[in-house]
Amino acid sequence: EQSNESRIVFQHYDACRDEVLRSFEWPFAQAMAALAVASGVTFPGWTYAYAFPSNCIMPRRLLQDGEDLDLAAEVPYALLTSATGNVRYICTDLEDAWLMYTARVTDPSLFDPLFVTSLVYRLAAAISPAFTDGDGKRRELYQFYRGVVEQAKAQGANELRPVPKLTGYQD
Helix, strand or coil: CCCHHHHHHHHHHHHHHHHHHHCCCCHHHEEEEECCECCCCCCCCCCEEEECCCCEEEEEEEEECCCCCCCCCCCCEEEEECCCCCCEEEEECCCCEEEEEEECCCCHHHCCHHHHHHHHHHHHHHHHHHHCCCCHHHHHHHHHHHHHHHHHHHHHHHHCCCCCCCCCCCC
C-alpha cells in the first residue's frame, strides 16, 4: 500500500522490531553460535577478537565450547568496533567461545503472541505523533508496550531453561 500512513509505519517498523527484540530474551529469538576468530584483529587487554554474528541483535552471554551450558556463569567480554567503524567484534579471553544471543527474526510467523502485542504497542507509540496532537498518547502507548514486555519476561523466564546435554545421541 502506498498511503501516507503505510509509509510512516514502514519508516519505523524495523527499528521498533529490533528494539522490542533487544528488550528481553524472547525464547523464539534465542540463538547460539560458535564464534569465529577474527584473523589479524587484536585489541589491547583481550586475548581474542571474534567476528560478530551478522544476525545478532543483542549478545546475551558467552559460553565455553565443550562445557555444560551454565547460564549463571558470567564470562567477561566487550563489544568493540573497528577503527573504521564498520565492523563489530566480541572481545574476550575465552578460547573457543560460543555466543548465546537474541537473533534478528524478521519472519512474523515465528513471532511469539506477546512479542506481536509488544511490537504493535511500540510501533503505535512511535507513529502516534504523526496522527495525534500532543505527547500524551505516545506516552500511554509506550507504557502499554513496557507492561506487555514485563508480562512476557514473567512468562518467558520458564522457557529459558537450558536443555541438558544428550550423551550418546547420534543424528
